[in-house]
Amino acid sequence: MKIVVRVKLLPTAEQAVALAATLHACNTAANHVSAVAFDREVFSRNDLQKIIYGEVKDRFGLSAQPTVRTVKKVVDAYTTLRAQIRAGLLGAEGSKRRVKAESKPIRFRPDAAQPFDDRCLSWQCDARTVSIWTVHGRMKDVLFTGSTAQLKTLAEHRQGESDLVCRSGKWFLVATCEVPEAPLNQDPADWVGVDRGIINLATTSDGDNHQGRGLKRYRKRQARIRAELQAKKTRSATRRAKRMARREARHAAHVNHRISKQIVAVAERTGRGIAVEQLDGIRDRVRLRGDQRAEISSWPFHQLGEYFTYKARRAGVPVVEVDAHYTSQRCPRCGHTAKSNRPTRDDFRCRRCGLAGPADHIAAVNVRDRARTAWVFVNAPVPQRT
Template identity: 70%
Template structure:
């Protein structure tokens, strides 16, 4: 499986100045190549490279291999655009957003990431330095740093290209690691996970990861962004963008922590992880007006992605089950009714009297459905007479 590892570069002021010239030069070249690709309709890398290779080297000062990587970046950008159009991510045919995307060449930001392969970027893992190509020549001995676990993974499993990224005045290298997956074990049972807004995740074991602190954090940042947007100045817009990125990093950190703990418990106890199938939830539910922004921006999918990839690394099976009525059905007698949940936090079965936290009950129902689904999927195939 592919894992992305990010390390922070620690260049000297002189090296940082050269990198700051290199990235815009590569992206100016990418813009020129994009215009040629758009006007000629060329989608093949080899064909496009024949058209622009000499010009990219002569006009923008790129060496041979960086020129090849820049052409490949443009081809990949158009492939992504076509995939988004086919998937309907830019709207139906004739929509304003789709027309805008199709009516002009792809444009690259001056600080957009630039791919590097092993010919123009070499890693010295023992010294924790890199040697990297720039428009001013190759620079050696640039130090990098990162989490010890990620650095060990980088040294052992890195494969293919790495991306040079400039973000918030800092330099990063993002590398792809091909990490072998652990053999998936046969689960002895399941941990049901109910996801929500007030409680980010509640397991069938009763573990509760509350979202109130994250909710307060997001509301505080939303209020600050509203103040900045009202000013309508460039500096206010830049600050609002920085706040949005900070909020997204904070939410991702919380989802990483939750998923890591759940996967660790599942691996230690030999159980699988059962999740609710929440795809399309924003189309199925009708929240009140003051909850629409909260629901539309809540990172349900991100938590599931973190759970799934960490589970794959640990060999823990994951299954998704039907999410309907999990918080309204009694796990003991099966009675399902809206009145079984008199409040958001409480569950009380009107038939048998079972009571408890609503999210815990939902987690138990998710676990029970996983038991039935796993037996159905992995049971023996009936033989025809």
């Protein structure tokens, strides 16, 4: 499976100047290539490269391989744009956002990330240095650092391209690694049911509760500040709002990484699988107030599920999705299902047998029980015809 490892570069002042000049030159060239591709409606890598290759090398001072990577970056950007349009992410045909995206060439920021392959960038993992092509010539002995786990993964599994990234004056290399998956546990001892929510981001059938109250307060505060910035309608306010949105996304991703890592570690240690609710179409199944719709739409439920999946694949832990209907209204002991079983958001009390407890924990237990049935059904032997 493919993962990315981000390490921090520690360039000297002279090296940082060369790296900045390289990004600026590559992205200036990318803007020119993008304009040509848009005007001529040529979005095939080979066709575009035949048209623009020589001009880009001579005009922008790029070597052969950086020129090829720059053309590929432009082609990939238009491929992504077309995919977003097909998926409806930019609105319906004729919408303001879609017209704006389709009416002009894609532009690249002067400090946008630039891909490098092994011809332009070589790693010396033992010395923790890289040798990288720049517009000022080949630059050697650029130091990098990272966590022990990152450096080990990089040394053992790095393959393919690496992206040079500049963020807030700091330099990073994002490397692609091909990590082998652990053998899948085909016979889990049991399941860890996980109920995802807003107040409690994840509650397990073991009773572990990963609260989201702090993250919810943080996101509300960020939303309030963004609304104030948007009301100003100035360029500086817009730039600040975008920086805040990226910071918020990184914070939410960090929380989801931590939660999924802990739950996967418990499942791996105990020989169990992980069961989660299938949340596809949740916006269509529930009726929410206006403030709740915004909260649900911006909450990283799907991201947490993706983190569960890929971390479990690395550990060989099976993951199943089960039906999410009535998991918080069904009694796991007697099976009675009723809306009145959940008198408040946090509490569950069965009207038939009297079982009581936290509603999210009850939901996680129901998810676990459904996973037991689903796994048996999926792995049942196919009857042979006679």
